[in-house]
Amino acid sequence: xxxxxxxxxxxxxxxxxxxxxxxxxxxxxxxxxxxxxxxxxxxxxxxxxxxxxxxxxxxxxxxxxxxxxxxxxxxxxxxxxxxxxxxxxxxxxxxxxxxxxxxxxxxxxxxxxxxxxxxxxxxxxxxxxxxxxxxxxxxxxxxxxxxxxxxxxxxxxxxxxxxxxxxxxxxxxxxxxxxxxxxxxxxxxxxxxxxxxxxxxxxxxxxxxxxxxxxxxxxxxxxx
Amino acid sequence: xxxxxxxxxxxxxxxxxxxxxxxxxxxxxxxxxxxxxxxxxxxxxxxxxxxxxxxxxxxxxxxxxxxxxxxxxxxxxxxxxxxxxxxxxxxxxxxxxxxxxxxxxxxxxxxxxxxxxxxxxxxxxxxxxxxxxxxxxxxxxxxxxxxxxxxxxxxxxxxxxxxxxxxxxxxxxxxxxxxxxxxxxxxxxxxxxxxxxxxxxxxxxxxxxxxxxxxxxxx
Amino acid sequence: xxxxxxxxxxxxxxxxxxxxxxxxxxxxxxxxxxxxxxxxxxxxxxxxxxxxxxxxxxxxxxxxxxxxxxxxxxxxxxxxxxxxxxxxxxxxxxxxxxxxxxxxxxxxxxxxxxxxxxxxxxxxxxxxxxxxxxxxxxxxxxxxxxxxxxxxxxxxxxxxxxxxxxxxxxxxxxxxxxxxxxxxxxxxxxxxxxxxxxxxxxxxxxxxxxxxxxxxxxxxxxxxxxxxxxxxxxxxxxxxxx
Ligand SMILES: Nc1ncnc2c1ncn2[C@@H]1O[C@H](COP(=O)(O)OP(=O)(O)OP(=O)(O)O)[C@@H](O)[C@H]1O
Ligand SMILES: [Mg+2]
Numbered sequence: 001x002x003x004x005x006x007x008x009x010x011x012x013x014x015x016x017x018x019x020x021x022x023x024x025x026x027x028x029x030x031x032x033x034x035x036x037x038x039x040x041x042x043x044x045x046x047x048x049x050x051x052x053x054x055x056x057x058x059x060x061x062x063x064x065x066x067x068x069x070x071x072x073x074x075x076x077x078x079x080x081x082x083x084x085x086x087x088x089x090x091x092x093x094x095x096x097x098x099x100x101x102x103x104x105x106x107x108x109x110x111x112x113x114x115x116x117x118x119x120x121x122x123x124x125x126x127x128x129x130x131x132x133x134x135x136x137x138x139x140x141x142x143x144x145x146x147x148x149x150x151x152x153x154x155x156x157x158x159x160x161x162x163x164x165x166x167x168x169x170x171x172x173x174x175x176x177x178x179x180x181x182x183x184x185x186x187x188x189x190x191x192x193x194x195x196x197x198x199x200x201x202x203x204x205x206x207x208x209x210x211x212x213x214x215x216x217x218x219x220x221x222x223x224x
Numbered sequence: 225x226x227x228x229x230x231x232x233x234x235x236x237x238x239x240x241x242x243x244x245x246x247x248x249x250x251x252x253x254x255x256x257x258x259x260x261x262x263x264x265x266x267x268x269x270x271x272x273x274x275x276x277x278x279x280x281x282x283x284x285x286x287x288x289x290x291x292x293x294x295x296x297x298x299x300x301x302x303x304x305x306x307x308x309x310x311x312x313x314x315x316x317x318x319x320x321x322x323x324x325x326x327x328x329x330x331x332x333x334x335x336x337x338x339x340x341x342x343x344x345x346x347x348x349x350x351x352x353x354x355x356x357x358x359x360x361x362x363x364x365x366x367x368x369x370x371x372x373x374x375x376x377x378x379x380x381x382x383x384x385x386x387x388x389x390x391x392x393x394x395x396x397x398x399x400x401x402x403x404x405x406x407x408x409x410x411x412x413x414x415x416x417x418x419x420x421x422x423x424x425x426x427x428x429x430x431x432x433x434x435x436x437x438x439x440x441x442x443x
Numbered sequence: 444x445x446x447x448x449x450x451x452x453x454x455x456x457x458x459x460x461x462x463x464x465x466x467x468x469x470x471x472x473x474x475x476x477x478x479x480x481x482x483x484x485x486x487x488x489x490x491x492x493x494x495x496x497x498x499x500x501x502x503x504x505x506x507x508x509x510x511x512x513x514x515x516x517x518x519x520x521x522x523x524x525x526x527x528x529x530x531x532x533x534x535x536x537x538x539x540x541x542x543x544x545x546x547x548x549x550x551x552x553x554x555x556x557x558x559x560x561x562x563x564x565x566x567x568x569x570x571x572x573x574x575x576x577x578x579x580x581x582x583x584x585x586x587x588x589x590x591x592x593x594x595x596x597x598x599x600x601x602x603x604x605x606x607x608x609x610x611x612x613x614x615x616x617x618x619x620x621x622x623x624x625x626x627x628x629x630x631x632x633x634x635x636x637x638x639x640x641x642x643x644x645x646x647x648x649x650x651x652x653x654x655x656x657x658x659x660x661x662x663x664x665x666x667x668x669x670x671x672x673x674x675x676x677x678x679x680x681x682x683x684x685x
Contacts, residue, residue, distance in 0.1 A: 066422035068383035078407035123532035127546035128521025163288035187298035
């Protein structure tokens with residue numbers, strides 16, 4: 001084995017790597033926030049009176065969960081412009097990530113909602129709350145808390161999945177690694193460093209989510 | 225303008241889908257073997273073995289599958305092993321699957337009530353006997369639905385092999401798109417074929433899960 | 444005029460005829476105890492009275508409003524009728540205070556400060572003035588049930604429906620909850636309660652309604668009916684409970 005790993009040579013591409021990392025962070029933040037909203041809407045649709053919304057939401061979830069993300073991405077980026085819906089690479093990437101995450105979260109949040117004790121809903125009705133108020137104030141918060149760790153895991157999976165948007169030339173972390181190795185031919189080193197950065201991101205994401213969770217879901221006595 | 229009829233596109237995609245299926249089967253088989261090994265290491269009660277598997281799983285669950293593919297593709301080359309896209313993809317998907325499968329299976333083993341272990345010890349069974357006759361048969365039953373469920377992830381994961389140049393369903397899709405300039409139609413067809421592969425697996429997993437729950441309640 | 448009037452109400456669950464022509468009038472300030480065997484339709488009747496359950500025939504008029512399960516109607520009714528459940532049903536993600544303030548602020552548009560004052564007031568009333576910022580899971584069953592009562596009271600209902608509200612409690616906690624009910628009765632609150640507490644029904648209640656197989660089988664002044672039941676079914680029921 002006459003090969004020596006050469007990480008030092010990557011230093012000169014530090015900026016490329018960092019700007020790619022930053023793009024991945026931005027993609028993740030935006031698609032996580034929008035994806036959670038979409039997941040909540042999807043879960044709400046699943047218990048809506050209107051059967052079109054109910055079935056539509058179910059079909060959406062099944063369609064997304066049973067096709068690869070890269071195909072969804074290509075369909076959005078290459079397919080939609082063909083019928084007149086144009087967007088930039090970044091927009092297409094975010095749209096694909098949000099649609100993908102939204103489907104999984106719809107299913108996760110729905111499962112949490114299904115476990116709502118019936119009595120809570122009846123108590124809320126008896127107090128005069130409307131269906132919408134009941135969903136937003138009574139059903140959703142504890143349901144979201146119940147499935148929070150699954151939500152976090154899914155958001156992390158989607159962050160990792162965002163590597164694929166490099167394929168439509170969004171200049172994120174994987175794109176940066178591709179770029180660097182095409183310049184200096186140190187493919188193994190470039191990808192290894194990128195992989196480590198992803199690992200770090202995944203770790204940080206879990207940390208931040210847990211921090212948010214323990215604050216948001218604290219049941220310590222409140223002073224008022 | 226294109227000399228491809230819809231039927232031509234579909235036929236070519238279906239031909240390529242054979243490679244998707246083959247790669248999936250291979251990754252599933254390989255992932256199961258490695259995964260089983262990891263599962264045994266993980267439940268072995270030997271600290272170093274447990275740590276190794278934990279780190280292994282962290283790495284494969286904490287990095288993009290695409291990175292794993294790249295590293296397998298380029299890393300093996302460095303070792304002087306000449307790798308085709310096919311080998312690299314099969315290897316990366318095997319390792320990727322093994323991490324997830326072993327994590328699923330460990331969960332199944334650990335979900336069995338402690339009483340099972342204690343009762344077995346009272347009967348005089350040793351660790352291996354308890355595993356062989358008490359724990360594994362039960363764990364196997366509850367492991368089937370999530371394992372089938374994960375096979376969907378494998379099928380979808382094979383799509384990334386297209387990026388390192390392996391011609392399976394997704395790669396065939398991009399090639400046909402370049403030839404026909406009909407991305408909407410081509411990628412819709414690609415998605416449909418994946419859906420037809422994955423949806424039955426998803427449903428089977430759900431069905432098995434429900435059946436297991438019903439059986440569990442009756443017991 | 445009666446505050447609650449139930450006229451020939453029938454209710455089916457599929458083929459199951461659960462309520463078979465119920466007639467019942469409750470005047471303001473009355474305390475009515477509904478007793479009867481499991482499955483006789485007590486909960487169903489109570490739930491029909493505030494629109495949680497629909498009925499198939501007859502009419503229920505509460506505070507001048509026709510009761511129905513229509514969402515709009517249920518919301519209007521919520522200003523006149525409160526309900527307390529066997530299983531407390533406090534909202535776990537809200538503090539005691541927030542549980543109580545929720546409906547007044549959302550439905551009656553009471554401002555925050557006023558709602559807070561009101562919540563504190565009803566909490567004092569059930570003897571839990573110090574629990575305002577606490578989460579329900581930190582309270583005992585008896586305390587949770589008293590918070591649930593306070594939550595209903597905050598809407599200033601004219602009638603309070605209680606469905607076996609002490610049945611899920613440890614015996615030593617029952618007394619505190621009954622004391623709150625007794626106090627409410629003394630203040631003139633109209634109470635309709637499904638209960639197995641015969642002593643309470645006799646000592647605090649004005650009237651007893653004995654339900655049997657979906658009908659009001661026997662009814663009358665609490666003390667008289669319980670001391671001298673007229674039908675063999677009620678006699679047997681009292682014998683079994685005591
Ligand atoms: N949602 C429902 N669907 C079908 N049947 C129901 C439903 N709710 C109640 N029933 C049936 O209606 C009958 C009356 O029920 P109800 O709960 O009113 O009885 P109850 O007198 O309150 O009994 P308990 O003392 O056990 O609470 C029972 O046979 C019950 O099984
Ligand atoms: Mg009942």
